[in-house]
Amino acid sequence: MxxxxxxxxxxxxxxxxxxxxxxxxxxxxxEVRLGIxxxxxxxxxxxxxxxxxxxxxxxxxxxxxxxxxxxEYQYRVNGWFSAGVNIxxxxxxxxxxxxxxxxxxxxxxxxxxxxxxxxxxxxxxLRFTYFHNELVDLxxxxxxxxxxxxxxxxxxCYSAYRTLGAAFDVCALGVSVGKKHWFGAFELGGTTAFGxxxxxxxxxxxxxxxxxxxxxxxxxYRF
Numbered sequence: 554m555x556x557x558x559x560x561x562x563x564x565x566x567x568x569x570x571x572x573x574x575x576x577x578x579x580x581x582x583x584e585v586r587l588g589i590x591x592x593x594x595x596x597x598x599x600x601x602x603x604x605x606x607x608x609x610x611x612x613x614x615x616x617x618x619x620x621x622x623x624x625e626y627q628y629r630v631n632g633w634f635s636a637g638v639n640i641x642x643x644x645x646x647x648x649x650x651x652x653x654x655x656x657x658x659x660x661x662x663x664x665x666x667x668x669x670x671x672x673x674x675x676x677x678x679l680r681f682t683y684f685h686n687e688l689v690d691l692x693x694x695x696x697x698x699x700x701x702x703x704x705x706x707x708x709x710c711y712s713a714y715r716t717l718g719a720a721f722d723v724c725a726l727g728v729s730v731g732k733k734h735w736f737g738a739f740e741l742g743g744t745t746a747f748g749x750x751x752x753x754x755x756x757x758x759x760x761x762x763x764x765x766x767x768x769x770x771x772x773x774y775r776f
Contacts, residue, residue, distance in 0.1 A: 581734065581775040581776050582628055582629045582630075583626070583627075583628060583629075583775065583776050584625075584626070584627040584628075584629060584635070584637070584773055584774075584775045585624070585625070585626050585627075585773055585774055586624070586625050586736075586738065586771045586772060586773025586774070587623070587624050587771060587772060587773070588622075588623055588624075588625075588738070588769055588770055588771025588772065589620045589621065589622055589623070589769070589770060589771075590620065590621035590623060590641075590765075590766035590767070590768060590769040590770075591620065591621070591766065591767055591768045591769075592618040592619075592620050592621055592643055592645070592765065592766075593767070594762060594763070594764045594765055594767070595618065595643070595645065595762055595765060596616055596618050596645070612649070612650040612651070612652045612653075613647060613648075613649055613650075614647045614648040614649070614650070615647060616645060616646075616647045617645060617646050617647060618643065618644075618645045619642075619643060619644045619645070620643070621641050621642070621643045621744075621765065621766050621769075622641070622642050622643070623639055623640060623641040623642070623766075623769070623771075624639075624640050625637060625638070625639045625640070625678070625771070625773075626638055627678070627680060632682065632685065633681060633682045633683065634679075634680070634681060634682070635679075635680045635682070636677075636678070636679050636680070637677070637678055637680070638675065638676065638677050638678060638698075639674075639675075639676045639677075639678050639696060639698075639722065640673075640674070640675055640676075641672075641673070641674045641676070641744070641766070642671075642672070642673050642674075643670075643671075643672040643765075644669070644670070644671050644672075645669070645670045646667060646668060646669040646670070647667075647668055648665050648666065648667055648668075649665070649666035649667070649668055649706070650665060650666075666706065666707050667705075667706075667707045668705070668706045668707075669704075669705055669707075670702065670703070670704050671702065671703045672700065672701070672702045672746070673700070673701045673702075674698055674699065674700040674701070674720040674744075674746055675698050675699055675720075676696040676697065676698030676699075676720050676722050676744075677696055677697065677698055678694050678695070678696035678722065679694060679695060679696065680692050680693070680694035680724075680727075681693055681694065688730065689728060689729070689730050690727075690728070690729040690730075691726070691727065691728060692724070692727045692729065693723075693724055693725060693726065693727065694722075694723075694724040694727065694742075695721075695722065695723050695724070696721070696722045697719065697720070697721055697722075698719070698720045698722075699717070699718070699719065699720060700716075700717070700718055700719065700720035700746035700747070700748055701715070701716070701717050701748075702715065702716045702717075702746075702748060702759075703715050704716075714750050714752070715750070715751050715752060716747075716748035716749060716750050716751065716759050717748050717749065717751050718746065718747050718748020718749055718759070719746070719747065719748070720744060720745070720746040721744065721745050721746070722742065722743075722744045722766070723742050723743055723744075724740045724741070724742035724769075725741050725742050725743075726740065726741045726742075727739070727740040727741075727742075728740070731773075731775070734774050734775050734776060735772070735773070735774055735775075736772070736773050736774075736775065737770070737771070737772050737773075738769075738770070738771045738772075738773065739768075739769070739770050740768075740769040740770075740771075741767065741768065741769075742766060742767065742769065743763070743764045743765070743766065743767055744764075744765045744766040745761050745762070745763045745764070745765070746761060746762065746765070747759055747761035747762075
């Protein structure tokens, strides 16, 4: 959350600069940026994969999220169209403890276990800039790519599985403001990813988590 607020502040400071000129855009077609997006929707839904042990065995600690850390490259073909790729990573985790109920029944104290989830996506993206003046660019974008997820639970009832599938991303509104090479950006959008379990005898479809990465802030460099 602190990182998200910091990047929002950087974008606000950038508003006092001037947007690039048409000539500067032609001379600097490459664009790279690094940013962070929210993971609030995942945090509200995510809980452990189905366990083989009875749930009262466990007490659960708070769920932690890094937020969606992403990097993007765009090649700006002209003043209104660019193409590139977005790479996104999210890591979440929480700790599991033996519950009092479990210990009172004579269960073994396994100490502190860990549940973790790593999500990684690579999404080729097309961007369309529909407004440009000397202060700001407005754009929208969409992309289709792949998503990989790795789930693991490290307790005495160890379980783990992986999924591989599709990822879909839409940027409904993007605002980019910068001065010469450096710029800040703020976006409203959504990402949905789903996949099939891999490595199982009977692969099955995992339910998607829609509306990830609703709010995104980033800083970038054009060259």
